[in-house]
Amino acid sequence: MLEKVIFFLFAVPAVVAGLAILLGTNIVRMAYWFSAMLVSVAGLYFLMGAYFLGVIQILVYVGGVAVLLAFGVMLTSRKLARLRPGRGEAVWLAGVSGVLLLGLVLSIMHAGWEQRQIVAADSISEIGRSLLGDFLGPFELVSVLLLVAMLGAAYLARPKAQTHGPRDGKGTTI
Amino acid sequence: MMGLTPYLVLSAVLLVLGLAIVISKRNAIAMLIGVEFILNAACLNLVAFSRHGIGALSGQTAALFVIVLAAAEAVVALAIFLNFYHTLATVDIDHGDKLKG
Numbered sequence: 001m002l003e004k005v006i007f008f009l010f011a012v013p014a015v016v017a018g019l020a021i022l023l024g025t026n027i028v029r030m031a032y033w034f035s036a037m038l039v040s041v042a043g044l045y046f047l048m049g050a051y052f053l054g055v056i057q058i059l060v061y062v063g064g065v066a067v068l069l070a071f072g073v074m075l076t077s078r079k080l081a082r083l084r085p086g087r088g089e090a091v092w093l094a095g096v097s098g099v100l101l102l103g104l105v106l107s108i109m110h111a112g113w114e115q116r117q118i119v120a121a122d123s124i125s126e127i128g129r130s131l132l133g134d135f136l137g138p139f140e141l142v143s144v145l146l147l148v149a150m151l152g153a154a155y156l157a158r159p160k161a162q163t164h165g166p167r168d169g170k171g172t173t174i
Numbered sequence: 175m176m177g178l179t180p181y182l183v184l185s186a187v188l189l190v191l192g193l194a195i196v197i198s199k200r201n202a203i204a205m206l207i208g209v210e211f212i213l214n215a216a217c218l219n220l221v222a223f224s225r226h227g228i229g230a231l232s233g234q235t236a237a238l239f240v241i242v243l244a245a246a247e248a249v250v251a252l253a254i255f256l257n258f259y260h261t262l263a264t265v266d267i268d269h270g271d272k273l274k275g
Contacts, residue, residue, distance in 0.1 A: 018191030048225040072252045076259040085198040097194045104186035115226045149246035156253035
């Protein structure tokens with residue numbers, strides 16, 4: 001019973017945040033609703049006993065990605081792009097999403113997975129073992145990917161080379 | 175104890191919302207938010223399955239990888255959008271076909 005209450009306490013804000021983003025027109029508020037969704041998903045992780053994942057979700061998503069998106073919004077919002085689809089598009093979109101949702105929910109209801117609750121294991125050390133055991137290859141690949149993403153982002157976002165820049169070496173760019 | 179179904183239904187709802195956001199928004203950053211919705215829905219699925227005994231803890235590890243990939247993707251995408259903005263003074267993706275070369 002309590003679990004159900006807590007589930008809805010987190011599930012409802014996530015869905016409301018999604019609807020607010022979908023129907024809203026203010027991009028700054030969208031960034032706010034986005035972090036609300038991230039926090040509620042983190043709460044669901046805690047509810048499912050995935051404590052480490054919940055902490056990582058808050059650290060990386062709320063602390064990193066959401067702040068990054070907020071900065072992205074502030075840096076690029078001088079001239080706003082169109083945020084609301086036209087009427088015909090909206091009807092199409094609602095139809096397609098509704099059918100997709102219906103299909104997904106029906107297949108979930110009828111799938112009939114065998115369910116056995118596992119007690120929340122000592123999850124941090126277990127995750128550590130599986131990271132350096134079964135998932136060693138992906139783990140190393142991810143470290144390379146992070147390096148590539150860092151270099152790529154720094155390269156893409158660098159200031160543009162100035163042809164008439166100052167010659168004293170201060171204004172030089174990479 | 176709650177079963178698997180509520181989590182999977184919530185994840186399906188989040189997936190559809192994210193998809194609708196990606197399709198309907200013209201602002202590149204709003205689109206990125208939609209992509210993050212979809213990734214979060216997938217993560218929720220993975221964790222729910224690992225919670226209910228299917229695939230043991232590898233679901234949580236996979237969700238960890240998804241979070242890392244999402245962070246990397248957001249960084250690179252934002253760098254591209256900043257370039258886009260510097261070039262075209264807008265982040266309307268309808269102008270994205272001018273980014274060649």
